[in-house]
Amino acid sequence: MSKFVTEREMEFQRECMKRVAARNNGQTAFVDTYGCQQNEADSERMSGMLTEMGYVLCNSDDADVVIINTCAVRENAENRVFGVIGRLVHAKRRNPSQIIILAGCMGGEASVREKIKKSYRHVDAVLDTTSFWRLPELILGLLEGDERAAEINTVGGVVEPDSRIAEGMPVSRLYPHKAWVSIMYGCNNFCSYCIVPYLRGRERSRNSEDILKEIREVVADGCKDITLLGQNVNSYGEMTGEGLDFADLLAKVAEVDGDFLIRFMTSHPKDTSKKLLDTMASNPKIARHLHLPVQSGSDRILKIMNRRYNAESYMELINYAKKVMPDIVLTSDIIVGFPGETEQDFEQTLKLVSEVEYDSLFTFIYSKREGTPAAEMEDPTTPEEKSDRFNRLIELQNAISLKKHKEYVGKTLRALVDGEGRQGDHNLSARTNGGRLIHLSGDKSLIGEFVPVHITQATTWSLVGEIDKGLMNGVRK
Numbered sequence: 001m002s003k004f005v006t007e008r009e010m011e012f013q014r015e016c017m018k019r020v021a022a023r024n025n026g027q028t029a030f031v032d033t034y035g036c037q038q039n040e041a042d043s044e045r046m047s048g049m050l051t052e053m054g055y056v057l058c059n060s061d062d063a064d065v066v067i068i069n070t071c072a073v074r075e076n077a078e079n080r081v082f083g084v085i086g087r088l089v090h091a092k093r094r095n096p097s098q099i100i101i102l103a104g105c106m107g108g109e110a111s112v113r114e115k116i117k118k119s120y121r122h123v124d125a126v127l128d129t130t131s132f133w134r135l136p137e138l139i140l141g142l143l144e145g146d147e148r149a150a151e152i153n154t155v156g157g158v159v160e161p162d163s164r165i166a167e168g169m170p171v172s173r174l175y176p177h178k179a180w181v182s183i184m185y186g187c188n189n190f191c192s193y194c195i196v197p198y199l200r201g202r203e204r205s206r207n208s209e210d211i212l213k214e215i216r217e218v219v220a221d222g223c224k225d226i227t228l229l230g231q232n233v234n235s236y237g238e239m240t241g242e243g244l245d246f247a248d249l250l251a252k253v254a255e256v257d258g259d260f261l262i263r264f265m266t267s268h269p270k271d272t273s274k275k276l277l278d279t280m281a282s283n284p285k286i287a288r289h290l291h292l293p294v295q296s297g298s299d300r301i302l303k304i305m306n307r308r309y310n311a312e313s314y315m316e317l318i319n320y321a322k323k324v325m326p327d328i329v330l331t332s333d334i335i336v337g338f339p340g341e342t343e344q345d346f347e348q349t350l351k352l353v354s355e356v357e358y359d360s361l362f363t364f365i366y367s368k369r370e371g372t373p374a375a376e377m378e379d380p381t382t383p384e385e386k387s388d389r390f391n392r393l394i395e396l397q398n399a400i401s402l403k404k405h406k407e408y409v410g411k412t413l414r415a416l417v418d419g420e421g422r423q424g425d426h427n428l429s430a431r432t433n434g435g436r437l438i439h440l441s442g443d444k445s446l447i448g449e450f451v452p453v454h455i456t457q458a459t460t461w462s463l464v465g466e467i468d469k470g471l472m473n474g475v476r477k
């Protein structure tokens with residue numbers, strides 16, 4: 001069963017927020033976010049708590065509180081974060097009472113904590129992902145000069161993930177029309193290249209009622225695009241004792257009144273069920289987009305990655321998804337040059353990509369992550385060979401993406417205008433139901449609205465369209 005932070009503990013955090021707010025005098029806070037959508041969602045919670053504490057959110061290293069919310073998935077991203085933290089020493093010199101906190105996945109690494117303590121003494125505290133709900137207590141402690149405040153979740157120098165769920169934190173969402181809603185935390189899968197399970201703890205799912213309450217709130221606030229988040233959403237519910245799986249949860253979310261689209265990420269192929277695909281197919285509120293990370297087309301490499309599916313079972317899911325949703329948009333993640341990947345293994349990946357015909361791909365050259373089993377594996381492939389494979393994969397996918405995008409030209413689609421554009425003469429950007437990017441022109445007041453868009457051009461990466469004014473009244477709500 002999932003375990004929860006007690007109401008008494010949450011009450012203590014609320015009391016800390018009030019006490020910080022009472023001494024706050026228009027001070028500022030900056031949450032600098034790196035990494036995935038889960039980090040974006042965590043940052044929105046931390047921003048919510050900072051706002052309750054009276055801080056004015058800003059975008060400056062000179063803020064009175066600076067939180068660097070970090071990602072630990074790639075070592076080179078970690079090095080960049082150390083560069084950012086290093087530069088903050090100047091801000092701290094200008095304002096010695098500034099509070100600097102390193103939060104997120106890197107905060108769960110004992111070695112990072114040691115390095116910060118030793119070499120980045122201007123950083124006041126480190127907070128891992130499982131304890132960011134204790135931010136109010138931490139900030140109050142730092143303001144009151146309590147040195148132990150900086151030691152949250154560290155017992156005898158060892159970082160102990162808090163494997164409980166905290167409900168009832170305030171949230172300050174970045175966009176009014178888009179919301180990330182975490183449905184579960186942590187991961188049990190231990191893919192051999194991935195550090196996440198060591199840093200975010202074991203899987204735990206929120207109760208469906210808490211999720212639905214949050215969905216009703218964001219929809220009432222005008223949100224049109226909701227992404228349900230988890231490291232492996234398909235194993236949602238295994239620990240709630242409610243008897244609901246992820247497909248059941250999706251169906252319940254879709255029953256909430258309102259005009260909105262539901263997306264989800266990330267799906268693990270080993271836990272993706274035909275029931276989930278049927279639920280998507282039968283419900284127009286669930287976006288026709290399946291991001292199903294395959295990582296490799298070679299069964300031998302999938303086994304070494306500890307992914308627990310093979311190319312055949314993966315293709316079976318893809319073919320079923322295409323059968324029940326002919327308009328499904330398919331995307332995936334692929335790692336090129338995993339330790340021991342041969343040319344034959346790589347050709348299996350090319351074959352699978354040709355068969356699936358993804359709309360787009362997130363491709364990465366394997367990068368070693370200390371602390372994972374893959375970091376200890378023999379890796380005889382040269383960087384030149386890896387980059388040659390990577391280029392061949394990109395070339396294949398680019399041709400497929402362009403072909404698929406061209407199929408949109410001449411069609412009129414319902415799309416959500418989601419922000420200001422940055423493409424040539426087009427001042428707005430929108431997303432199709434399947435998540436394809438459209439550049440278009442129109443009044444900024446349309447941001448956050450569904451509009452009918454006539455597609456006029458296609459490139460490998462995006463579409464160009466015009467708002468169909470004739471249909472507008474029929475589509476806009």
Ligand code: SF4
Binds near residue numbers: 188190232
């Ligand atoms: S499913 Fe695998 S890749 Fe995804 S977070 Fe869990 S261990 Fe990492």
